[in-house]
Amino acid sequence: MPELPEVETTVRGLARYLEGERIARVTLNRADLRRPFPPDLVQVLTGARVTGLGRRAKYGLIHSDREQTMVFHLGMSGRWRIEPEAPDRHDHLVLETGSGYVLALNDARRFGSVDLVPTAALDTWNAFAALGPEPLGDGLTPGHLHRAFAGRLAPIKQLLLDQTIVAGLGNIYVCEALFRSGIRPDKPAGRVSRAALARLVPAIQDVLGESIAAGGSTIRDYAQPNGELGYFAASWQVYGREGEACSCGAPVLRRVQGGRSTFWCRKCQK
DNA sequence: CTAGAGTCCTGCCCGC
DNA sequence: TGCGGGCAGGACTCTA
Structure with missing residues (x-):
């Protein structure tokens, strides 16, 4: 959850x-x-x-x-x-x-x-x-990601799940942030441009901030402690939407990376 | 160092 | 209705 x-x-x-x-x-x-x-x-x-x-x-x-x-x-x-x-x-x-x-x-x-x-x-x-910076703090910057990704061939999707690079992201919000910033999840991290990283940082911060404001994402068993359901799941644009139409009209795709499902749009993410 | 596979555990959903 | 397979928000350990 x-x-x-x-x-x-x-x-x-x-x-x-x-x-x-x-x-x-x-x-x-x-x-x-x-x-x-x-x-x-x-x-x-x-x-x-x-x-x-x-x-x-x-x-x-x-x-x-x-x-x-x-x-x-x-x-x-x-x-x-x-x-x-x-x-x-x-x-x-x-x-x-x-x-x-x-x-x-x-x-x-x-x-x-x-x-x-x-x-x-x-x-x-x-x-x-060993944890990396908090994504909602001052430490997460395009420069930080650029340094952390330098020389790395692993897909950016997998490195964003590495808590020593950024602390707190998981499968849902990585998929959503990559979609929002138009970055292919399988792109080698070290080859992502500075311009793309400059889009990624605010995309991460926005998606996390919006989710917190919505009380989180309720899936299966998750509810806020008071029993209220978080309603951010309704705002997912790609996660869990395999086969549905992306906002561009192309189908949302799913593939497995590092044993985890990745959801993305071939047309919107380059 | 990096990358990839396997592991932990229960529950739910789908297809047969 | 029952059963098997696949899948799930995470992170650790082991191997190459």
Whole structure:
């Protein structure tokens, strides 16, 4: 489910229930997701106060007054359920707040993860240290991409999914940003012109910004934590639209790159 | 270093 | 209605 806009939407939704709240109870329903839960997770979080929430790339951050931050990644199928009406077999971690709110981290495929990281050391934490710039921050520039792509023969589609080059993009928004900027997904990254990169950067920022404003893209199981559906999926121009007509009239194509589906228009993307 | 394939896991949808 | 195959928003590990 979750690329940057969905994680951002999730974090904003969680903040309404967690910001400033004390965590009264922590329940773990299994020992691991992709990795084991931190052994001291329950002990550290129980009784802690949430001092703020944040996001880095596709990771959500729950800062606590224990000087530890709970870092969660939603993988492919992760989501938070707020005040669930009934328990679900994939609710793996459940938080109850001092005000009585119940928040469940639900992840059917269990590709997600939860870590506990000293808040002061977040930037140097292993998983964060190697991440590329935030696409909505100052660090993503045509020059940055030009340097990162220099000499690379891999298709630009695949390099944009590399979190060490840009942090937070996933399959949907890469397809959409390449379409918006008129770049073929199979073009060797090192051969994409400066002019095209100068179109790509704002295309990435626009598509992410528009999606966040729409509450993210709801597919299958994703909903915002409050249960509302994000409606950006209705704005996809190529993703998931194989065989449909592009705005130019040509059919949207699908091909597999690096094991992932790419959707694109042969006529609009050169 | 780079590139490509395989792996983790469950659920849903489609065709037979 | 049941069953098998393919596919899914991610990221890691292994091999060449």
